[in-house]
Amino acid sequence: MKYYEVKFCLSAPAELIGDVSDVVVALAGEAGFETFEENDEEGTLVGYVRQELFSAEQLDAQLALMPYDDEVQVSYNVSKAEDKDWNEQWEQEGFQPIVVDDRVVVHDGRHLPDVLTGDPALTMVEIDAHLAFGTGNHETTRLMISHLLRLNLTNARLLDCGTGTGILAITALKLGAHWAVGYDIDEWSVDNARHNAVINRVDDRFQSLLGDAQHVIPTLNGPFNVVTANINRNILLSDMSLFVSRLAPGGHLLLSGFYRDDLHLIVDCAQALGLHLTHQSAEGDWQSCCLQRC
Numbered sequence: 001m002k003y004y005e006v007k008f009c010l011s012a013p014a015e016l017i018g019d020v021s022d023v024v025v026a027l028a029g030e031a032g033f034e035t036f037e038e039n040d041e042e043g044t045l046v047g048y049v050r051q052e053l054f055s056a057e058q059l060d061a062q063l064a065l066m067p068y069d070d071e072v073q074v075s076y077n078v079s080k081a082e083d084k085d086w087n088e089q090w091e092q093e094g095f096q097p098i099v100v101d102d103r104v105v106v107h108d109g110r111h112l113p114d115v116l117t118g119d120p121a122l123t124m125v126e127i128d129a130h131l132a133f134g135t136g137n138h139e140t141t142r143l144m145i146s147h148l149l150r151l152n153l154t155n156a157r158l159l160d161c162g163t164g165t166g167i168l169a170i171t172a173l174k175l176g177a178h179w180a181v182g183y184d185i186d187e188w189s190v191d192n193a194r195h196n197a198v199i200n201r202v203d204d205r206f207q208s209l210l211g212d213a214q215h216v217i218p219t220l221n222g223p224f225n226v227v228t229a230n231i232n233r234n235i236l237l238s239d240m241s242l243f244v245s246r247l248a249p250g251g252h253l254l255l256s257g258f259y260r261d262d263l264h265l266i267v268d269c270a271q272a273l274g275l276h277l278t279h280q281s282a283e284g285d286w287q288s289c290c291l292q293r294c
Contacts, residue, residue: 003080008047009077017042025138026257028047028059032186104171125174140286145167147281156178156226157180162235163189169182173197183211185211225252230257232258252292
């Protein structure tokens, strides 16, 4: 596959650079970017996107959602990326284990400290990301896993909207859920989620589908006890009625991918659909919430 290399230049106060970089990664991910690299030059970030999927208009629309005032500016330059084996690079790099609430350990199967493997109280989730998003490195993924840990998932049916690597569905299955369905608009992610279900030995209880909410959700047999969606604010607001259409009475809708200042918009939309807020949490600028159907 051919990729574009996009160099983002971040102009922001020094204390905000890290947060701004995280926001750019999340927003660019919604515009089709698959992976990012640290850059030696301070205030820069390099992202990679398949040439056939790149849209400057879509990227600009995402960056316009930045939750900062005029003190933060983001510009970018696009060039053709050097041809190289991206999967081989991922195999060499991977990621360090992520521990969520001292109960779930997300790892890549290669960077797992021995001390963690012998604790039966820990739920181990192996993610071979293959450039799809969702390894637990991002705040919103950790927030969503924390919400899952607050629920009784025994024998639950779960719908994971925008499944990415399948991390949320797979974690739920390993925490006791009976069945999970995940969907994504990216074929690479759909295949990767299936792959990760296999290596976690939950593939007999997981279905990964290609498509968006409008095309996939109406075809599903419900109801689901839990619906998860870690997507950007606009998609959450647009698709929430579809999420709720397959949510069982008393079921929980877990949402993230939006900022603290947007929580009231999410809650207002949910309340209009017959849900009420039961829990909220945040990490940095990122917000998440748990809503329950009345």
